[in-house]
Amino acid sequence: MTALRDAGARTASSGASAPAPLTRTRHRRVLPLALGLTVLLLVLAVVAAGTGQLRVPPAEVLGSVLHRLGLDVGTLPSHPNGDAALWTIRFPRVVMAILAGAALATAGAVMQGVFGNPLADPGVVGVSSGAALAACTGIVFNLTFLGAFTSAALAFVGGLVTTLAVYLLARSGGRTEVVTLVLTGVAVNAVAGAGIAFLTFLADTQAREQIVFWQLGSLNGTRWEYVAVVAPFVAVGLVVALLVARRLDLLALGERAARHVGVDVERLRIVSIVGVALLTAAAVAFCGIIAFVGLVVPHLIRMAVGPGHRVLVPLSALGGAVLLLAADLVARTAVAYADLPIGMLTALVGGPFFFWLIRRTRKQAGGWA
Amino acid sequence: MLRGVGFDVDGVTLLDGVDLDVEPGSLLAVVGPNGAGKSTLLGLLAGDLRPTRGTVTSAGTAIEDVPVADLARRRAVLLQEHRLSFPFSVAEVVRMGRSPWRGTAAEDDDDRHVTEAAAAADVLHLADRRFPTLSGGEKARTAYARARAQATPVLLLDEPTAALDIRHQEMVLAQARDLARAGHAVVAVLHDLSLAAAYADRVLLLGEGRARALGTPAEVLRADLLGEVYRHRVEVLTHPRTGDLIVLPDRTTPEDHR
Structure with missing residues (x-):
């Protein structure tokens, strides 16, 4: 009894005495992780650019880049076709992998924030298929009203419509239940899949091949023109993601409480969804459906540095770029003289991860909450 | 109003x-x-x-x-339900109450408000804990601290x-009265x-x-x-020492005579 009273007195006094102020502290792992990922990305980019049927040592890759930048230092590729191979084939592909990876991971992070659900991912909920369906329509009917931007623009519209649809269908009472979200994804993927199947049926042989490419997902044959189309989409999408990051933190309180601390929830939702659609479309437009990047990367980042979106969004972009660059390197080197579809690889790794995540979420939430 | x-x-x-x-x-x-x-x-x-x-x-x-x-x-609002989609720490949740003041002169007082609110709600010692790991009462006090930190x-x-x-019931209501x-x-x-x-x-x-x-x-x-509004007879007593009113359900009357 005495002990109890003492304990009570202690807590009371500890509350009364002047406490050390709670200052805003950044997670101590943020900076090392950001630096580590950046270094990893640069090293991977140089290695990936030099790896392939025509090998270019890292020093020569660097030399070639520096040379183009007007700095006459370092050694140029010794192979007669080395420089050309780097600049017409390898570099566009490396840049595309970085852009698409960053786009998909960021889209996943933003989507999870808006849905208030860590299992949201453009691939899982069907936004990628929606974007692919719209892009396929462009291929089959030879639509070229916007030139090189046509398929990207169509993918954006398809992605936007699908994200909105999933959002409206899966939400109830201000939040998205895991089951509803995943099942909505199943339904949306089924409908989009049917649409793509129908388009495949309608298409001629050449278009059919292109459609198959969407569904597998690949960075094969990336050209600078494609990169030039994708880059602005990714840039705008990333800016949107960074702008909404702070408010996504508040949205974690639930829609009502977020409003109580001054968040215009309706506007936040619309801006975020447009951002997700932009980023997903950017990745899907030329690389096809690459699933699970948006699921795996933000999750790992969250485990390392916590859920704050101001850190999560930029680190996810960086992590996604690293992951997709590495995956693409594996895709084109794992089997000699073959270019494996990258979507297949990410799904191979992402599928089991997704399953593990579902089990974990179920355990933590005590049921399908 | x-x-x-x-x-x-x-x-x-x-x-x-x-x-x-x-x-x-x-x-x-x-x-x-x-x-x-x-x-x-x-x-x-x-x-x-x-x-x-x-x-x-x-x-x-x-x-x-x-x-x-x-x-x-x-105005700040404390709701009945306290949920959080992602595992933010208690300190982060309390600090969310300061977000309306971002970009105003009051922003400079953020640390003081956050600390005072956390101390008032008796969650200061939980500052680094992740919100989902808290008990129901601790979650409620964290949410209360967030509403207080808003200083409206x-x-x-x-x-x-x-x-x-x-x-903690007495603590929260005494603070509400003091506010x-x-x-x-x-x-x-x-x-x-x-x-x-x-x-x-x-x-x-x-x-x-x-x-x-x-x-x-x-x-x-x-x-x-x-008794009429609640459709259950109650007794209202006066505390012999403090003079406070005490409302108790009348448990002496048989059910069918209410």
């Missing part, structure tokens, strides 16, 4: 004809049986719900015309004591009528969507009125 306010959902009237002024310097307790419209009233005061009839005003402006960011600097003139509390132990004394306007939905009697300056008794009484605890918490 509320004038002839009514609120319907799907043709069902949840609240009707309520007039209420939320005054600075006063702690108003809203009491009434389940489904009487207490949370609806709080939702209307918070600007979450649009009244079907009548008007809700804040400083002379219809509340739906006040931008959400301005509203967040006028109006504080709306929906059942602030529901998940709390007796020490009222310091010039804040505090509204608390309460189920415990004795708590309402002990701490409130005014009590609003709701029954079936209507205001049944509004006044001092002694005026409102009368055995006959409470």
Whole structure:
């Protein structure tokens, strides 16, 4: 009894005495992780650019880049076709992998924030298929009203419509239940899949091949023109993601409480969804459906540095770029003289991860909450 | 602030004809049986719900015309449910209460407000804990700390004591009264009528969507009125030492004689 009273007195006094102020502290792992990922990305980019049927040592890759930048230092590729191979084939592909990876991971992070659900991912909920369906329509009917931007623009519209649809269908009472979200994804993927199947049926042989490419997902044959189309989409999408990051933190309180601390929830939702659609479309437009990047990367980042979106969004972009660059390197080197579809690889790794995540979420939430 | 306010959902009237002024310097307790419209009233005061009839005003402006960011600097709300989609730490959650002040001069006081609110809610020692790992009462106190950190003139509390132990119940209501004394306007939905009697300056008794009484605890918490509104006989006693009113259910009458 005495002990109890003492304990009570202690807590009371500890509350009364002047406490050390709670200052805003950044997670101590943020900076090392950001630096580590950046270094990893640069090293991977140089290695990936030099790896392939025509090998270019890292020093020569660097030399070639520096040379183009007007700095006459370092050694140029010794192979007669080395420089050309780097600049017409390898570099566009490396840049595309970085852009698409960053786009998909960021889209996943933003989507999870808006849905208030860590299992949201453009691939899982069907936004990628929606974007692919719209892009396929462009291929089959030879639509070229916007030139090189046509398929990207169509993918954006398809992605936007699908994200909105999933959002409206899966939400109830201000939040998205895991089951509803995943099942909505199943339904949306089924409908989009049917649409793509129908388009495949309608298409001629050449278009059919292109459609198959969407569904597998690949960075094969990336050209600078494609990169030039994708880059602005990714840039705008990333800016949107960074702008909404702070408010996504508040949205974690639930829609009502977020409003109580001054968040215009309706506007936040619309801006975020447009951002997700932009980023997903950017990745899907030329690389096809690459699933699970948006699921795996933000999750790992969250485990390392916590859920704050101001850190999560930029680190996810960086992590996604690293992951997709590495995956693409594996895709084109794992089997000699073959270019494996990258979507297949990410799904191979992402599928089991997704399953593990579902089990974990179920355990933590005590049921399908 | 509320004038002839009514609120319907799907043709069902949840609240009707309520007039209420939320005054600075006063702690108003809203009491009434389940489904009487207490949370609806709080939702209307918070600007979450649009009244079907009548008007809700804040400083002379219809509340739906006040931008959400301005509203967040006028009133803080503690809801009954405390959930969080991602595992933020307690310190991060309390700091979320400061976000309406971002970009204003008050932002410089963020650290002080966050620390004071966390200390007041007795969650300072939990600052680094992840919110989902807390007990129900600890979550409720963290949410209370967040609402306090917002440091608004109006504080709306929906059942602030529901998940709390007796020490923290007393702590929260004593603080609510102190805030009222310091010039804040505090509204608390309460189920415990004795708590309402002990701490409130005014009590609003709701029954079936209507205001049944509004006044001092002694005026409102009368055995006959409470018995009728709650449809259960109650006794109202006076504490022999403090003179506080104590409301108890009358357990001596057989069920069928109520």
